[in-house]
Amino acid sequence: MKNKYVYVLFFLPIAVLAAVMGYYINAIRFERVEIVVSGYDPKDFFSGYYMELQPNWSETDCTQFADAKCPTNAFKNRYKFYIKNEQSAQLTKAVNAGIVKLVFSYRQGYTPHIVDLLADNKSYIEYLEADK
């Protein structure tokens, strides 16, 4: 390769992906809101196992938002939460029981991002360990 500065380009993917990581790390630092969800557990070829979840606004506590009004338009109709394969059966039961909530990092005017999954008001990892 004649131009040695071309080598710098090999670090382009690292710089871009680090910036993407930084963007999302910043995006999950907003206020937390909890939204009740329903869904199921498919498998994705590229990403592995996840739960496909839909916000259930009728069951969600809207007082956590400004003016006690759920900003339904700010959220998508479907979300994916990545889990391990062996956790899917237990979590599906919890989802069917209606005790699962998604925790979002939310600020008005910004896109909400998933932070955690709660089952029976505790982190899903704790819930799964307790439920064994």
Next chain:
Amino acid sequence: MVIKKKATADKIAPVKKTKTTKKTSLKKTETTEKKTPMVKAIVKENPIAAITPKTAIPAHHNENYWFMVLLYFASFLVGLGIIAMIAANWQQITNNIKMLGALVAMIVNASILIWTVQSEKNVLKQVVACVYAFLIMGVIGLIGQIFHLPADIENALLLWSAISWPLLFAAPRLLWLWIPLFYCGIGCTDLKTLWQLIFDGSLYTWFHRPEINITSFGIGIDLLRNLCILGLFTVYEIFMLSKHSDHKTIRRPLFFFSGIMMYAVYNRVVKAAYATILLPNLTLSFKAGLFGAYVLPCLILGYILLTINHYHNRNGFMPFFLLGTAIEYLWIFITIAADINVPDILQNGSFNHYPFEAVCPLLFLGITTIYTSYRRVDFRDRLACYIGLLVWFGVTFNENIFDLVPCLILCSIVAWLAYKENSRKWFNIAVLATVIRILGYYADVSDLLHAGFYLIGSGLFIIAVILLLMKYGRLLWENRNEK
């Protein structure tokens, strides 16, 4: 005859590298360096081969091609393993450590790549670049997993193609991966639309939903987008070919994908012409609009593409036409086989629109067959491979593991025949078919973590074996010849 000529050209290459003029037409090609006695002897023996542009083969084409293909295959396995392990979702490790680990792995990989480029380790450079390409893909998947982003494969591939292009400097062969993934990134995720990407939306929508006006805003934007993509790709191709007119590694994938695009152009032109001429319930102004907005740009762009390829290498371009046709035809055949209910046809005699869809590629196949025969291209080999591909497609897309074995055997036979006949192109296609089939099997593996370990381990094993063979294999052959 063609094979013999190629073999002679390959023999000449290591003896003496000659410079060709930038535009590699047969008549204008001249050697500018002083000829050694050995080259003079070869020229005397076979003057045609000596003045063919194939004498100016770059250094990286002196590699043993099946070693290189296997190395790329092994790198592919390692990369796939990385993605599988990431997909296995390691919850024991905190997100920050995962991200840090991913960045460190990429920095290490990039540093090794720079070292291999600087120290001119040509083979290792390509392996590292290939693994790096998959690592980038894996890290994009990891980010999606950590932040629970929607699994938008198109955006992920678009991001990958936008940031991984510098790797093409180190390993131009990655164009074979980069171009189709870029295609997928801009909105084309299945086999059928891959071939028809450039002209997908407009007429398809019009045929299937005739109530929508083709000149409506949405369809116009769709057409404009597709034409822009084709235009950009054409500009890119002209640029690359003018910069590297004698660089086979760059020329081949460009020919391949422009061949497929040419087929898309052809297919759409025929359909549009059919609609313009034969459909009775269209007004004259509508037909004129259809011709002006659709057929004419297709013809102009098609002509540009054909001229570029014709100018550079006609014979290298035509087989890809055939391949595109074969795949399209097979796809339609499979669609018909899957959709048609034979008793229903016998009772009602309804075929819907299928005959026309099937006649299109058949017509094209006929034209290209006559053309290639007229041009005295080695047609029999291609016909054999074409039939082989038909059979391969017949058995390959099944989920049952027992179908994996005959497919791999068939691919091995095609690869062996191609190797025996000294046809690199078809050998590579057979290996590619194997890779795709194994990829299909990977989709059925339930335990991603074990699959990841298995893929990385087997990939590294193949790389190690090939590198050893490349280093010491020549000695083995020399010893064999001495005996």
